[in-house]
Amino acid sequence: MYAQMIKTASTGVKSREEMTEEERRFQDRIDAGEKIEPKDWMPDDYRATLIRQIGQHAHSEIVGQLPEGNWITRAPTLERKAILLAKVQDEAGHGLYLYCAAETLGVSRDELTEDLLSGKMKYSSIFNYPTLTWADIGAVGWLVDGAAIMNQVPLQRTSFGPYSRAMIRICKEESFHQRQGYDIMMKMAQGTPEQKRMAQDALNRFWYPSLMMFGPSDKDSIHSAQSMAWKIKINTNDELRQKFVDQTVPQAEYLGLSVPDENLKWNEETGHYDFTQPDWTEFFDVIKGNGPCNTDRMAARNKAWDEGKWVRDGLLAHARKRAARVAAE
Amino acid sequence: MKNEWPLWEVFIRGQHGLSHRHVGSLHAPDAEMAIKNARDVYTRRNEGVSIWVVKAADIAASSPSDKGPLYEPSQSKVYRHPTFFDIPEDVGAM
Numbered sequence: 001m002y003a004q005m006i007k008t009a010s011t012g013v014k015s016r017e018e019m020t021e022e023e024r025r026f027q028d029r030i031d032a033g034e035k036i037e038p039k040d041w042m043p044d045d046y047r048a049t050l051i052r053q054i055g056q057h058a059h060s061e062i063v064g065q066l067p068e069g070n071w072i073t074r075a076p077t078l079e080r081k082a083i084l085l086a087k088v089q090d091e092a093g094h095g096l097y098l099y100c101a102a103e104t105l106g107v108s109r110d111e112l113t114e115d116l117l118s119g120k121m122k123y124s125s126i127f128n129y130p131t132l133t134w135a136d137i138g139a140v141g142w143l144v145d146g147a148a149i150m151n152q153v154p155l156q157r158t159s160f161g162p163y164s165r166a167m168i169r170i171c172k173e174e175s176f177h178q179r180q181g182y183d184i185m186m187k188m189a190q191g192t193p194e195q196k197r198m199a200q201d202a203l204n205r206f207w208y209p210s211l212m213m214f215g216p217s218d219k220d221s222i223h224s225a226q227s228m229a230w231k232i233k234i235n236t237n238d239e240l241r242q243k244f245v246d247q248t249v250p251q252a253e254y255l256g257l258s259v260p261d262e263n264l265k266w267n268e269e270t271g272h273y274d275f276t277q278p279d280w281t282e283f284f285d286v287i288k289g290n291g292p293c294n295t296d297r298m299a300a301r302n303k304a305w306d307e308g309k310w311v312r313d314g315l316l317a318h319a320r321k322r323a324a325r326v327a328a329e
Numbered sequence: 330m331k332n333e334w335p336l337w338e339v340f341i342r343g344q345h346g347l348s349h350r351h352v353g354s355l356h357a358p359d360a361e362m363a364i365k366n367a368r369d370v371y372t373r374r375n376e377g378v379s380i381w382v383v384k385a386a387d388i389a390a391s392s393p394s395d396k397g398p399l400y401e402p403s404q405s406k407v408y409r410h411p412t413f414f415d416i417p418e419d420v421g422a423m
């Protein structure tokens with residue numbers, strides 16, 4: 001997902017007997033559906049895992065602006081340009097809501113930013129793929145935001161209050177993102193043969209990377225079992241991926257496009273589509289830094305941070321001087 | 330000196346007459362910029378017609394461990410709710 005492969009900071013789910021008194025009380029509150037708030041007691045591992053997860057989610061929103069930003073100046077009409085600009089601005093907002101949620105856990109914004117820029121913290125693998133044509137902007141909204149919604153809707157019920165509230169805000173804004181993407185796809189798919197070819201090509205290139213967004217199967221992972229007990233993960237990666245495929249295939253059919261998977265087939269028995277898994281070797285390679293755009297993305301974020309330094313410093317110096325002047329009066 | 334912009338808590342009042350409500354936080358060098366940023370981050374869809382910003386460091390908050398002494402006393406005072414009193418229907422709306 002936007003937060004993929006989060007290593008839960010723990011050695012697996014503890015039985016009630018293994019828990020301390022405090023841990024038992026904490027787990028009871030979560031089981032009762034209570035929200036955990038920043039000043040409440042929480043296990044160190046819960047805090048550490050959440051910082052990783054929310055931080056990675058925030059970084060994904062921020063880096064996710066880059067592939068779409070690539071097309072703002074080249075959008076086909078003024079209206080499409082305004083829409084794309086609004087969509088990308090939303091993603092910046094999502095990043096900010098999430099950074100704020102992470103900061104309530106005791107990490108600073110600068111620490112989070114520095115960990116992204118040094119490569120210590122990751123962002124979603126999906127944003128390391130290029131957006132080569134205008135149809136890609138359609139595919140990103142439809143598939144990438146569509147996959148994000150799959151994961152974010154259940155997270156509105158997550159146990160950590162600030163994270164849950166950020167998710168609620170984000171979910172309210174996401175459906176615009178997916179619909180504007182699908183709207184682009186409809187236009188392209190109903191357009192000239194060449195436009196339709198571009199739409200098909202975009203689907204071909206974004207299908208498997210979108211499936212990778214949910215991360216490798218984790219149904220047997222002790223880490224994910226702990227995260228689920230803490231309600232900071234609600235579904236397994238496979239459950240969400242299946243749900244995404246089931247929802248998306250009919251949408252592709254409506255467009256008259258074909259999903260690039262020869263084994264894709266409706267399964268009467270399970271009531272789900274059977275489909276081919278993405279190439280997990282490619283996934284791990286992209287995570288390691290070897291995707292088509294990793295270098296570009298990191299360079300762009302580092303450049304923005306370095307070249308913005310004089311602005312950040314200047315505004316702060318101005319604010320401090322003015323505050324000192326007021327204090328002296 | 331630490332060069333991170335301070336954290337501000339943001340409160341927004343919507344158009345329907347309800348009080349300002351906490352919506353989140355953001356970093357800004359001063360109050361003026363905090364309001365400008367709050368407008369961009371928290372009111373992109375007509376969520377509000379008035380913004381308050383307060384430096385997070387200036388907020389005093391009750392502590393979770395005081396939950397008992399602070400809030401339990403009101404639990405036993407059910408007579409503070411109108412439904413505590415049975416008024417015969419014949420009396421009419423009240």
Ligand SMILES: [Fe+2]
Nearest residue numbers: 061090091094
């Ligand atoms: Fe987003």
Ligand SMILES: [Fe+2]
Nearest residue numbers: 064091145148
């Ligand atoms: Fe997104």
Ligand SMILES: [Fe+2]
Nearest residue numbers: 091145174177
């Ligand atoms: Fe989005």
